[in-house]
Amino acid sequence: MKTIQRQSAGLKARIRAAAEQLDVPEGMLRGLPQLTLDGDGQLLVERHLGIVEYGTQRIRIAAKEMTIEVLGSDLHLTAMDRDSIRIRGRIASVAYLDRE
Amino acid sequence: MLMKLRNWLRGSLQVDIRGAAVERFLNLCALHGVAFWKMETLDVDHFTAWVSVGGYTALHPYARKTGCRVRVVAKRGAPFAARKATRRWALWAGLLACALTVAWLSGFVWTIRVEGCETTTPEEVLALMKQVGLETGVRRQELDGRDMRNQLLTITDKYSYFTLNFKGTQAIVQVWEKEHPVEKPEDLPPCNVVSELAGVITALRVRTGKALVRVGDTLQPGDLIASGVIVNENDETQVTLLRADAEADIRTWYTVQTAVPCELQLLEPDGRVEERRYFLLGERIFPLGIIEKRPVPWYDKQIKTHYLTLHEDFRWPVALERHRTLLCETKEASVDRDALAEILENRMLERLLAQKPGAQVQQSDFTLEQSPQGAWLGVLKVELVETTGRQVPMG
Numbered sequence: 001m002k003t004i005q006r007q008s009a010g011l012k013a014r015i016r017a018a019a020e021q022l023d024v025p026e027g028m029l030r031g032l033p034q035l036t037l038d039g040d041g042q043l044l045v046e047r048h049l050g051i052v053e054y055g056t057q058r059i060r061i062a063a064k065e066m067t068i069e070v071l072g073s074d075l076h077l078t079a080m081d082r083d084s085i086r087i088r089g090r091i092a093s094v095a096y097l098d099r100e
Numbered sequence: 101m102l103m104k105l106r107n108w109l110r111g112s113l114q115v116d117i118r119g120a121a122v123e124r125f126l127n128l129c130a131l132h133g134v135a136f137w138k139m140e141t142l143d144v145d146h147f148t149a150w151v152s153v154g155g156y157t158a159l160h161p162y163a164r165k166t167g168c169r170v171r172v173v174a175k176r177g178a179p180f181a182a183r184k185a186t187r188r189w190a191l192w193a194g195l196l197a198c199a200l201t202v203a204w205l206s207g208f209v210w211t212i213r214v215e216g217c218e219t220t221t222p223e224e225v226l227a228l229m230k231q232v233g234l235e236t237g238v239r240r241q242e243l244d245g246r247d248m249r250n251q252l253l254t255i256t257d258k259y260s261y262f263t264l265n266f267k268g269t270q271a272i273v274q275v276w277e278k279e280h281p282v283e284k285p286e287d288l289p290p291c292n293v294v295s296e297l298a299g300v301i302t303a304l305r306v307r308t309g310k311a312l313v314r315v316g317d318t319l320q321p322g323d324l325i326a327s328g329v330i331v332n333e334n335d336e337t338q339v340t341l342l343r344a345d346a347e348a349d350i351r352t353w354y355t356v357q358t359a360v361p362c363e364l365q366l367l368e369p370d371g372r373v374e375e376r377r378y379f380l381l382g383e384r385i386f387p388l389g390i391i392e393k394r395p396v397p398w399y400d401k402q403i404k405t406h407y408l409t410l411h412e413d414f415r416w417p418v419a420l421e422r423h424r425t426l427l428c429e430t431k432e433a434s435v436d437r438d439a440l441a442e443i444l445e446n447r448m449l450e451r452l453l454a455q456k457p458g459a460q461v462q463q464s465d466f467t468l469e470q471s472p473q474g475a476w477l478g479v480l481k482v483e484l485v486e487t488t489g490r491q492v493p494m495g
Contacts (some may be wrong), residue, residue, distance in 0.1 A: 048130075050122065050123075050126075050127030050130065050131070051123040051126055051127055053123065054123045054126075054144070054390060055120060055144055056144070061199030075141075076134075076139065076140065076141035076147070077126070077139045077141065077147070078137070078138065078139050079135070079136060079137040079138070079139060080129075080135065080136045080139065081130055081133070081134075082128050082130050082131065082133050083137070084133070084356055087155075
């Protein structure tokens, strides 16, 4: 178990180094989600892995290495496809859960 | 915008989704490439969204798997519009009729353009073309350019060649006018100058040749004014032939008579009006409505034609024509002598001068008398000064 964790840490370090060398966002190389927040009314989540919880006050979205929690009121999905989810409503906070 | 157009062309459906595991259903759809847009949450387990036609057919297994119920609420896009339009047979019939009409009408000549006129006018060419069958409204298939050209060349000698080309519904006639070689004076035959009129000479101008008359002499038609035969004064056997050139101003007298009936019949509209409308297509006239033809003894006709014009230089060969017939009745009217005298004198003088171009009026005398037959007889005596002198080849 410890060996796997060590290997993973080494892979992340190599990716970080490559991202620095290539001058590209690290998250893109690692497949991490990209969030675009437009004020407090709209959120675009790219590279997601699906919806975990869906409600008008809380939406949780699965992503690589984390879960994104959007809190607010009158939240609703406006579009969803394989790569992106668009959320509208009054967004109070966006949090990353289960982060290593 | 592009996405909207793509979605419209592909067609899209608004679906109503209900179920306990809506998140799972959405995840499965997203995983398998079924995209939703314009999603509206109605409740925690109930929402509506738009999905493509392909997406709708693909999402049923995931709905079954997650226990969601999917129902179509609305349809939008080209496939649905086309399906709806297929039932509108009148629309398709109208489109077909329109296409057939356009195709049929495009087989006719609607405008004729004439090119290459320098000394002649396009109207002359169009009149010739009409003689050989080319006019607006004829079918293009009926025209044979080569045959028409051969016919035209036998009809007229003004043109050396014609070509007829078609550009859509326009016929383009290109003409080449004949060039007549200018004859050099030295190549022309020797001639004398003779008078064409009878009168007394008031002035004489002899540019070439020998004058045979003097000012004050009287001339008759055919009398010699100047001769082109010059005899050497020292040696009478030496004769030179020239092309004489001369002209003489002569005083001439004319008497013109015109009779006008003492009582005239005037036409006066009696208030009855008949209107008829016609549709003009090229040279063809189609009456609009049933026209009852009946003989009308006296009438005055007014014709107004309204052409369909695109701009100033182009006029469609389609027009509406309105014939307004004012029915009249005749009325006896007497003639005012002084007014008649003035009108008659002017008219008769105008008519005479129109036949004698270049003539100058020296004096005139007009009398108006009533003849025994009951008519006004106008007599105009005019003295003119005219120029005469026509070259006539010798022999």
